[in-house]
Amino acid sequence: MKTSPTVRIVAAALLIFLPAPLLIVIGASFSPGSILSFPPPGLSLRWYRTVLGEDDWIIAFATSAGIGVVAAVVTTLIALGAALALERAPPRIRSSAELLILAPLLFPHAALGIAFLSCLVTLRLNGSMLGVFISHLVLCAPFAYRPIALSLNQIDRSISEAAMILGASSRQAVTSVLIPMLRPGLSAALMFSFIISFDEVTVTMFLVGPEFTTLPVKIYSHLADSADPVVAAISTILIVMTSGIILILDRVVGLGIFVDIEEDARG
Amino acid sequence: MKRRDFLKGSAFLASAPFIVPARAADEKIVMGCWGGGTARMWRDAFGKPFTAERKIPVTVVELPDPTAAVAAAQGKPQYNAIIAASFQGASLAHRGLIEEFDPAELPNLKNIPEQYWIKNPAGKVLGMPVYFIYYGVAFNTSQCKPADFGSWKDLAAPRWKGQLSITRPIFLAPYDLTICSKVMGGTEVDIKPGIPLLRDIARNAASAYTSMASLQQQLAQGEVVAAPFYSSQVQLLRRTGELGVDITIPKEGGLVLSYILAVPKGSENRDAAARFLNDSIAPSKQIDAARNAYLPLSTNVTLPEDLSKDYGMTIEEVRGRNWSPDWYAVAGEIEERMRLVERIADEAR
């Protein structure tokens, strides 16, 4: 079906609006001066050299990326299990469980930060990466659960039942039939969880320790003191890397969110 | 289900090394500090020499707000040293979260005039005042001159409507309210006289800056033309070649904003921390700090020529022209005053 011109115009306008601040940041990163300014008074790679020269930034980035990837995978798996389990649960149990899972969404992160810290202090995990990891799991859970539950709701279960009638074991029915059909939901879950974890600063701020820090916390601490474009340089590197990874992953693995259910089921 | 189990299992295995092992009882300093240049300064100018002399390792951790980290830990802090603005340290002390020291435990204190000590009524010291900056009026040089702000009252003039920026309530309360009150004849304890002036200044404010970076950008780009701001930020900006911003001290004087190195209560290695505190005002370290625009409080330090030139006056003059209030008293009322300034900001239209 062809899309109407109004839809195209709105879409085009939004597709310019959304990346706009990024273009500013990318531009400002090439500034030779010491404050974030746009347009930059000149062009220089000075801040890129600073970023790549200082180990701290690279380590913080690796930490955030590592936590993000593991958190995304684990959260998605837990959310999948929970969604499958809750599908057949009696409605009252199901809604209370769903409320618990979605609860972190209802609290502002500042309040959650203090709550997590008290829990972690009791468990003597404050300042440890495991503590940060666990809190990220809780924060990402609602974002992973929702798309999966929504997907589960919308697919045609009779297909997996048909598979079982045709002789597939229940495990095969799940892995070869159900999970591929859930690809949009699973991809959304993975993507949301990673983004939430990678970008998280308000809660993580309290939970980092002497031995490590995450990239957003480091950026925030840096900005508390200086306004130099080093943050812009880092952000630009991140933009390039993340978009690159997404595009490559999609080509190689097929992220699924971009695929119609039908094309998938047919072939 | 095998694949899922395997993935979960390996995830937990991978995170096992991240569980912090039981801490060894070795002496060390773990210091919480603001990020960027300040952290670098503490690491290089203070931490490394300390480790070289005393063989005690120093780790400087960058945090958005060291005071908040200690307050959040509620008695079980991870850091045994933090840098804090004096009123923040005093604020923590009111909550019993800071170690108190007998002045005798920190012998180098004698080099600092007593008016700059942060003391509680019992006479105990709450940390080592390591350096100071002053609070004055920063302005955009292409749109204003120092004479425009000969007095703090000039900030309330109608011509500046929508052109100023002020800081967030948490700093408005101890800093701006206090200086306004002094200008109008009050003190740091009796701040009522300052309220109308602060309201008028707030009325002129277009924004409340939320970080150093934020105001630096606003001033340099001409979004706002002036704001009460920190001398260190302006000096550092100017030293990198950005001469579009400058700072002036109005005739009533500015504020001496001292910073203390404090020890959170309940932290480990109190003795090592005390030694770290004491060593921090050795003259060589003070001069290094001055290179980062943090001025010495101790009387046994002479700044080299090039640094004094930056300020346009000697260090004694800088100290003389600015006023150091009783931060302990200010911190005692901080919550009420914060709500007060929030109301003032809301009412100022």
Place this chain on the structure above:
Amino acid sequence: MGVLLVVFAAGIAGLVYSSFERGASLYLDLLRDAGIRAVLIRTIVISAVTTLICAVLGYPLALFLARSRNRNLWLVLVISPWLVSIVVRTFGWMVLLGSRGVVNATLQAIGAVGPPLRILFTPTAVVLGLVHIFLPFMVIAILSSLLQMDKRLEEASQILGGSRWQTFRCVTLPLSVPGLMGGCSLVLLMATGSIVTPLLLGGLRDRMLGTQIYSEIFQVFNFQRASAMAVILLFVALLMVAPLRFAEGRIRKRLGAT
């Protein structure tokens, strides 16, 4: 096994809840405070407006993406707000929306305005910033729904003679409602709790409840008051989302019947 996982999640959530057991008597004080009431109302209004704008703008974008061939490329642009840290993004906004910023410079160049428009540090800037962050969530939610819809239903409707608008109204829109409602609830919830955007883009008098809680915790260290405010925020958020969930349930039932 699924049950175990849910219990695990519940346990953690339980720990989070238990730390809010204090501060009961503060509620009345808070609600009596006119300043807090103003902040609450402002939070509700800004969140609702943000959600509405996201829904109205997000739907066409999702529609465009659902039918596009180069979805991957466009999707990268859609999620671009997430590729930079929120604090850095806000600097981008400051440059764009300032009195001497890009937007004003352009408007003045084409003669549309005289003196520069004051956009930065106003509620408008806050809404703009919030829409910018939450639009991707809305788009992806609606997109998932649209992609899982059977295309043949739309084709059938056209074959049977329905106009483009009729097809949209009777086939596409109703079938995508789960995604739309899901997106709206999500954006509404997140908007009410937002902290950094109103803090950095709003003016002195544009505080939202999340920002207020942030300053209670980080600056005054009054955790009781902050917890009480957080619970108030919770109730307000639930009250705002409840009608959406109700409508979603009703529409699902109607679709199920068909």
